[in-house]
Amino acid sequence: PSGSSLCSVGKSSMKLCVALPLAGWALSSPDLLRARTKVPRAAWKAGDVSEKMNGMLNGHLKEHFTTKPCEEFSVAAVQEFLAAVHPLTSGELLDIYSTSDDPRGSAAPRATLAEHQAEWGAISAELPEAASTVLRAGMCHQAVLWVVHHLTSEGRHALGSRAVPLLPRRAYSREELGEDEVQEKIWEGYSKAHHCTICHGSNLPALPPGSDPRAPTWPAPTSPAFPFQFEAKSFGWTTGSKFNKPVNVTGSWHYDFLNNRLRVDYLSKPSEGIAKLWPFETHIQQIWLADPAPLGEGDLEKIYGPGAERGHFYMFIKPQPWSATSCIKVPYPGMSILHPDIFTWAAQYGNFSDGPVDGEFLKREWVNGQWADQYHLDFHHAGDGCSGPFNLWKKIDDDVQVADYGISDCEGGKPAGEAFSFWTDLKRREPKLSLFQATTGPRHPMNFSSCQQAATVWHAEQHLLREWAGAEDEELRSSAPLVASLVKVMTQRGVGHPIAGGSAVMRDADYSAMEAQSMLV
Numbered sequence: 001p002s003g004s005s006l007c008s009v010g011k012s013s014m015k016l017c018v019a020l021p022l023a024g025w026a027l028s029s030p031d032l033l034r035a036r037t038k039v040p041r042a043a044w045k046a047g048d049v050s051e052k053m054n055g056m057l058n059g060h061l062k063e064h065f066t067t068k069p070c071e072e073f074s075v076a077a078v079q080e081f082l083a084a085v086h087p088l089t090s091g092e093l094l095d096i097y098s099t100s101d102d103p104r105g106s107a108a109p110r111a112t113l114a115e116h117q118a119e120w121g122a123i124s125a126e127l128p129e130a131a132s133t134v135l136r137a138g139m140c141h142q143a144v145l146w147v148v149h150h151l152t153s154e155g156r157h158a159l160g161s162r163a164v165p166l167l168p169r170r171a172y173s174r175e176e177l178g179e180d181e182v183q184e185k186i187w188e189g190y191s192k193a194h195h196c197t198i199c200h201g202s203n204l205p206a207l208p209p210g211s212d213p214r215a216p217t218w219p220a221p222t223s224p225a226f227p228f229q230f231e232a233k234s235f236g237w238t239t240g241s242k243f244n245k246p247v248n249v250t251g252s253w254h255y256d257f258l259n260n261r262l263r264v265d266y267l268s269k270p271s272e273g274i275a276k277l278w279p280f281e282t283h284i285q286q287i288w289l290a291d292p293a294p295l296g297e298g299d300l301e302k303i304y305g306p307g308a309e310r311g312h313f314y315m316f317i318k319p320q321p322w323s324a325t326s327c328i329k330v331p332y333p334g335m336s337i338l339h340p341d342i343f344t345w346a347a348q349y350g351n352f353s354d355g356p357v358d359g360e361f362l363k364r365e366w367v368n369g370q371w372a373d374q375y376h377l378d379f380h381h382a383g384d385g386c387s388g389p390f391n392l393w394k395k396i397d398d399d400v401q402v403a404d405y406g407i408s409d410c411e412g413g414k415p416a417g418e419a420f421s422f423w424t425d426l427k428r429r430e431p432k433l434s435l436f437q438a439t440t441g442p443r444h445p446m447n448f449s450s451c452q453q454a455a456t457v458w459h460a461e462q463h464l465l466r467e468w469a470g471a472e473d474e475e476l477r478s479s480a481p482l483v484a485s486l487v488k489v490m491t492q493r494g495v496g497h498p499i500a501g502g503s504a505v506m507r508d509a510d511y512s513a514m515e516a517q518s519m520l521v
Contacts, residue, residue, distance in 0.1 A: 027092050028153050035096045035149075054167040061144065061166055065156075068163040070140035075132055078139040078165055079120045085146050086113045088155040097149075107145040107193065123182050130176050131183050137168040138190030145193065171213035174365070210363040215371055216396070221361050224375045224394050225341040226401055228257045229430045236421035238268075238408050249421070254431035255337070259297075262288040262337045263435050283318040285446065287436055290337045305438025307449025311335070315460065316446050319468065326467060327451035328460040367393050368422050372402040400426050 027035070044060065061067050070078075086109050097105030109116065124135060143165045147156065172190060177183040192209045207217055232253045237246040247268050254263040266284040289304065291311035300308045311333040317326045362374040372393040390406035401423045408419035439446045454460035 026152075027090070031090075031093070031152050032096075035093050036100075038100070038102055051170055054169065054171075057144070058166045061148075061164060065147070065159070065164040066161050067166050070137060070165045070168045073136060073140070073165050075124050075136045075139065078136055078143060079117070079124070081143055081162070081165060082139065082146065083113060083117065084162065085143065085151070085159070086116065088158055089146060089150040090152050090155060093150055093152070104145070104149045107142065108150055109146065123185055127182070127186075128178065131178065131186055134172045134177060134190050135186045137172055138186065138193045140165040140168055141190070141193035173212050173214055207364050208362065212363075212365045215364040215366070219397055221364070221373050221396070222399075223341065224373075224392055224401075225399050226255075226394075227399065227426075227428045228340055230255050230426055230428050231431055232401075232426035233424045234421045235424070236403075236419065238419035239417045249419075254435050256431050257337060257340055258430075259294050260290045260292065260336055261436055262286075262290070263431065281321055283321075285316040287314045287316075287446070288312075288332075288337055289314070289436070291332065291334050292336070303433070304436055305446075305448055307447065307451065308438070309448075314446075314448060314451055317464070323471075326464060327447065328463060329448075329451040329453050330457055330460055331453065331455070362391075364396065367402050370402060371396045 044057070058067070073081075089109055094105060094108045096102070097108070111119075124132070127135065144167055147159070147164055151159075171194065174187050174191075177187050188210070191211070191213065194213045207215060207221075230253070232255075233251070234253060235248075235250045238249050239246055249266055249268050251264060251266040256262065264284075264286045266282075266286075268282045268284065289300070289308060289310050289312055293300075293310050297303065300310060309329075311331060313330045313332055315328045315330075317328070318324075319326070360376045360378075362376045364371060364373050366372075367374075373396055375392045375394070377390045377392075391404060392401060393403040394401050403420070403422050405420045406418070408417045437446075438448055452463060454463055
């Protein structure tokens with residue numbers, strides 16, 4: 001029997017035909033048994049999901065087909081092989097996979113041969129050698145999947161003596177490719193094709209497509225949650241709706257969920273241009289004495305110092321090393337600091353969002369010198385710039401955050417700022433009480449009673465602009481808009497973004513309510 005075809009006649013009277021998957025060959029009993037068997041037998045499983053697995057599967061391929069190493073094919077030759085196999089694939093096998101949610105169905109050819117060839121041509125022209133190698137590897141995976149899982153016994157017999165590409169000798173990583181759109185598409189195709197073979201690992205849990213093929217599959221991913229009390233260092237960058245060039249940010253975190261308080265110290269400096277050479281360093285100290293207080297806390301002013309109040313977020317800002325310290329406080333009544341399990345707990349606040357706020361496990365990859373799991377939360381909030389992605393990477397063998405990325409600026413009607421942070425030197429311990437208490441001294445004085453109140457972070461920014469606009473120092477006056485905007489962005493990071501941006505669902509609701517309150521006191 002022959003495959004079906006789709007034909008058209010052009011103005012030149014030439015007949016153009018596109019082969020479609022074969023539907024004529026009936027499934028044999030072995031074909032049906034193989035299609036309905038989801039778990040590979042022991043002889044078809046390896047101890048890992050990279051070189052060992054590929055070597056084991058290649059051994060089976062050599063027993064049943066004429067084969068040739070993937071590395072001995074050119075990209076064009078693998079594409080030619082796929083083009084020959086495409087019309088032989090079975091629609092009946094695909095129906096079985098699709099109706100039972102079998103992952104083998106995702107590897108099926110779901111487009112016409114002409115559409116596949118157009119796609120191949122668009123991504124294979126003039127590629128760097130490394131990208132061409134990864135493209136070929138992904139196509140070799142695809143070729144094996146089509147031959148083994150999408151051809152009937154008669155379809156495989158129709159291959160005759162044509163050499164089937166073996167699986168690649170090794171796995172590849174995203175770091176081996178460039179960052180342009182074509183190479184990103186190559187990586188997506190490779191990771192998807194490689195992912196379809198990992199059920200041949202020895203009862204190892206599957207990682208989602210996009211995971212680094214070299215990544216260990218154990219321990220299995222777990223829901224992200226960070227320690228109830230910890231201290232850590234962080235470094236990264238941030239942008240804002242009023243400054244699109246990144247500002248370098250280093251700092252330290254002192255997180256105390258049990259006592260409902262948080263302190264964050266930031267040192268910020270421009271990362272580009274001449275500004276990075278001059279002594280522009282903004283020191284920002286944030287103390288959040290959140291609401292409610294832990295049971296039996298006692299007199300706040302005796303514990304933390306004059307002027308200390310629960311339900312307030314304090315910012316002590318030294319815009320330049322030689323400048324005086326300014327202090328602003330913003331009320332957040334009835335609002336706690338970030339919950340340790342914010343990526344799942346935030347779902348309770350779905351009424352504040354016009355879209356889902358549940359966290360999602362995306363992939364496992366190598367981040368900042370270690371294997372990490374990436375979790376994603378896509379928050380949608382109508383009417384302001386806070387909507388956007390929030391991402392958290394945590395160690396695969398511990399609840400320790402490795403990195404985070406997300407929206408850092410909520411300026412309605414304007415592009416939102418972004419921020420990325422790496423986390424290092426995390427210590428599970430209760431931060432010392434002295435970190436939250438009023439201090440004196442010329443470098444970083446903290447006096448709660450001296451803080452001026454602002455209804456919202458936006459009002460705090462406006463107050464700082466007015467205060468610094470009248471400064472005697474010309475450099476402080478000229479840098480005031482950037483520094484004031486930076487303070488707003490870093491405050492929004494402290495309230496919502498840093499470890500898990502899902503707390504934006506709390507943050508935005510309070511912003512709207514607070515802006516209806518009084519202006520700056």
